[in-house]
Amino acid sequence: MPEPIEPLASEQPQQPHAPQTQQQDTQQLPNDGQRPLRVLQVYRTYFPDPQGGLQEAIRQACLATHPHGIRHRIFTLSPRAEPRIIRRPEGLVYRANQHLEITSSGFSLSALGPFRALVRWADIVHYHFPWPFADVLDLFGKVDKPRIITYHSDIVRQQLWLRFYRPLMWHFLSQADRIIATSPAYAESSQVLQHYRAKLEIIPLGLDPTAYPRPSPRQREAIEARFGHGYFLFVGVLRYYKGLDTLIQAAAGTSLKVVIAGDGPERARLQQLAHQAAPSNIQFAGIVSDAEKVALIRNCRGIVFPSNARSEAFGITLLEGAMLKRPLICTELGTGTSFVNQHNETGLVVQPNDPQGLRAAMLSLTTDPTRAEAFGSAAHARFQQLFAAQPLGQQLAALYRQLARPAVQAQAPAKKAKK
Numbered sequence: 001m002p003e004p005i006e007p008l009a010s011e012q013p014q015q016p017h018a019p020q021t022q023q024q025d026t027q028q029l030p031n032d033g034q035r036p037l038r039v040l041q042v043y044r045t046y047f048p049d050p051q052g053g054l055q056e057a058i059r060q061a062c063l064a065t066h067p068h069g070i071r072h073r074i075f076t077l078s079p080r081a082e083p084r085i086i087r088r089p090e091g092l093v094y095r096a097n098q099h100l101e102i103t104s105s106g107f108s109l110s111a112l113g114p115f116r117a118l119v120r121w122a123d124i125v126h127y128h129f130p131w132p133f134a135d136v137l138d139l140f141g142k143v144d145k146p147r148i149i150t151y152h153s154d155i156v157r158q159q160l161w162l163r164f165y166r167p168l169m170w171h172f173l174s175q176a177d178r179i180i181a182t183s184p185a186y187a188e189s190s191q192v193l194q195h196y197r198a199k200l201e202i203i204p205l206g207l208d209p210t211a212y213p214r215p216s217p218r219q220r221e222a223i224e225a226r227f228g229h230g231y232f233l234f235v236g237v238l239r240y241y242k243g244l245d246t247l248i249q250a251a252a253g254t255s256l257k258v259v260i261a262g263d264g265p266e267r268a269r270l271q272q273l274a275h276q277a278a279p280s281n282i283q284f285a286g287i288v289s290d291a292e293k294v295a296l297i298r299n300c301r302g303i304v305f306p307s308n309a310r311s312e313a314f315g316i317t318l319l320e321g322a323m324l325k326r327p328l329i330c331t332e333l334g335t336g337t338s339f340v341n342q343h344n345e346t347g348l349v350v351q352p353n354d355p356q357g358l359r360a361a362m363l364s365l366t367t368d369p370t371r372a373e374a375f376g377s378a379a380h381a382r383f384q385q386l387f388a389a390q391p392l393g394q395q396l397a398a399l400y401r402q403l404a405r406p407a408v409q410a411q412a413p414a415k416k417a418k419k
Helices: 053-068 112-121 132-140 159-175 184-189 193-199 217-227 244-251 267-277 290-299 316-323 355-367 369-387 389-418
Strands: 037-042 070-078 085-088 091-097 100-102 105-107 124-129 147-151 178-181 200-202 232-235 258-261 282-286 302-305 328-331 347-350
Touching: 037 053, 037 112, 037 389, 053 070, 053 316, 053 389, 070 112, 070 389, 091 112, 105 132, 112 132, 124 132, 124 389, 132 159, 147 159, 147 389, 159 193, 178 184, 178 193, 178 389, 184 200, 193 200, 217 282, 217 290, 232 244, 232 290, 232 316, 244 258, 244 267, 244 355, 258 290, 267 282, 290 316, 302 316, 302 355, 302 369, 316 328, 316 369, 328 355, 347 355, 347 369, 355 369, 369 389
Parallel strands: 037 070, 037 124, 070 091, 124 147, 147 178, 178 200, 232 258, 232 302, 258 282, 302 328, 328 347
Antiparallel strands: 085 091, 100 105
């Protein structure tokens, strides 16, 4: 049965209206007969609000651990937090109103009570860093459960803000029972993570192909009519560190077709730049559905991911391209991008902020389709080996059970005594 919606504090439960899919949040017991472990995922934004790679990473982690008897709830903020509770296949999403945003970090005046209620429900609290307001919630939220922090990225741009935030950040990270890095490269290159090597685990992100919808014939036809075939595809939130200026400059003066899917704070500026530099061969698709994204990836020549800062820690779109046998182009940032994409094996890795190097890589895949196809096949093989849902689910579930076992076992005698 789906998990019942429980009101938080004085709130009344809202009628769920999120679309249902084939996998439901169930009460199924693991093989050892214990009750499902309860994990609270905490991040600054989540579906159905504007999509990004991190939301997809959390969704996939929840789905991957369901077969191992793990039940999830997701706590997040939303500028439009009605309904407060949404049922999704990966778990119930509990939303508090976002009242303020500072340097892309949302804050709320009403989140603490609902957060404390969810902590009481949970066996594990799993934070996704960076989100400074999560540090505040942890500090005042009476968190007496094991904590896991997935360290997705250093704080790169907001250096002035970081000077004031750093003491709270160190305290927050020191409270974690485990810290997860999503790639060996980030674990080695992050100066912050060097302080926590004793409790550091490396668990790469992963995807379940069955969690993606198949595009309908009408959707496939619409995508083909609008964008054709043989373009290079970028999908993501249009932020400063995505390096899309470099992509536009690389395509300028060539016949290379580029499709940029997504929305974000840089969109208007990028559209103006594209109109000036390459008006005939760059198209902006806007926000696309998962089915439309699958259709776009299948029709593209390759995935291009030109990010230019360590804020780009992994690259879910690179995984999605590998999952669908597309060759990959990314930049070398010392992060997970070149862990997913191996140079001259699954695609090409170029230097950031180098339009000529990026153009050469794109032309190489265009003029040598046999090589591009070989890269795509190798990317798919690497995806199946390292980034599929099964290894992700196994590793995360094992970590959850390792940390939660003492707490769950401590509750068992008390329940028996009441009988």
